[in-house]
Amino acid sequence: MESWDELTVTEQVLVRRAVAGTTPRGSAQHITAVLRWAGSPEVPRRRNASPAEQRERVPELAAATLRLVADGWLTVCRALSTPFVQDDGPVVTGPELERLVADPATWLMPSGSTSGMPALSLRATAEGSRRWEARAYAPDAQVAMDRMDLTEDEERVRVCALEASGWLTGPFGILADLPSELEGEELRAYVTADLAPLVRFVREGAIEVLHVAEPGAEATIIPPEDLVDAFGDRELRCDDRDDWGVGFTCILTQSRANAFR
Template sequence: MRSWDSLTITEQTLMRRAMSQYSLAGSIQHYGTALRWAGAEDAPPPRSYTQDEQLELVPQVAAVALELAELGLVTVQEVQGSFPAASDIILSGMELQEVLVDPANWLWKPSLPHRFNLTSPEAVREHWLNDAYPTADTSALPTWDELSIAQREVLVCAAEASGMLTGPFGIWEDLPAGLDGAERLAWVDRQLTPLLPFVREGWIEVQHCPDPRSDVFTVIPLDGLRSALADPAVRYDGDDWGIGVGCTFTYSGLAIWRGGWSRAWGSRLTFD
């Protein structure tokens, strides 16, 4: 079996999603992020792909997915219930090709008429999982107990599926009403303090998500965080889930997290 480093970014993206049993829908968006984090020349700008950009990439990514399936490295299952199950049908032959070439199956939406998940055989997961999601040496970094509570909260937030910092499901308090410009920036500075070192190191990426009905996002760069978080419209204080500012681990940040902090967090259960 090939080494992980010999795989293309397209192949690595699909294999990561298969080993994590993620949906086919959203894979092209994930591919764009992987290109950007790798510094590839054909990477998209610091934002999500538009729908048209995703549709243009469907034939290329679908061809790679079909090749991986033919090699037995990836399977595509049609999810019958609310969650993937061992009884879900594994697609093959013309049925598999028809699913992979249909652009609608690659675009993420809140609800889909059919749900298709990428999976991989256990032998493939055992061979590649640690290469796909490596751990980094954290011996020179602070231990979990040496981190502040605010830092720990940010790290756990980045590890979560939603990863929201602001909004009704975010870990940060809303901006108090009645603050003037200087007071608002001072409030934001206090909230940003535990996050900034992780963003500066390239371990965490901060994204603005304006619409819960789509996977649209814009990356907020380090030097833009202060002004963005001081804008109530960006932060969002309504009731809808998924709107506002969120954060996620980059691959290097995930390696740091897996290197020790995740185990320390899991053994503590609380932040105190």
């Protein structure tokens, strides 16, 4: 496995996380997002993986990690500081590595206290980074969003997707409320034009649109073919709600196309 294209989807996700120098926690959910955008029938189409579904991926993650370590792509280290700013600690190897990668707590985001849980980080080796860069920055590689020539409206969408507090609709959204006088085909034409900067990124697999019906509720993923109908529904948009965190939002995807960076 000396080139990026020889890796499985799971291995690609782990290498990308290792290049970023992040924790393995959340990897099971990350892989679900990648597979969904790759069109895999084995993952839910409109939602994230449940904790039980994430746990089912642990053996796959464990095996992939051991292969990548053996092939010189990455190492697993103890993290000496917080989960958000991690300094390299000792490299984990041998039986200890096998035990930790088999532990679901290594891969799933905790729902409560993290005390007593293994604090680990994924780190790409120099050779692993070189192999990744050879594909990530190849002449035929997709251009990263931050290097695209964007219109003003497209830049607003990109920033919205980058920000955890970014919303498309509702009282804090970047899109204006629907004009009350529009109905039928006129409404559909208005929504189509309004969404044009967003739809470009969604079709390219760079951005994913989510709908939240109530504050704190689980988000529903809106597929590209349903965007115009969904954004034309005044009830779904929640434009007249005062709550923060309801309506439509968007996030940068972790698709196979974007997994190079």
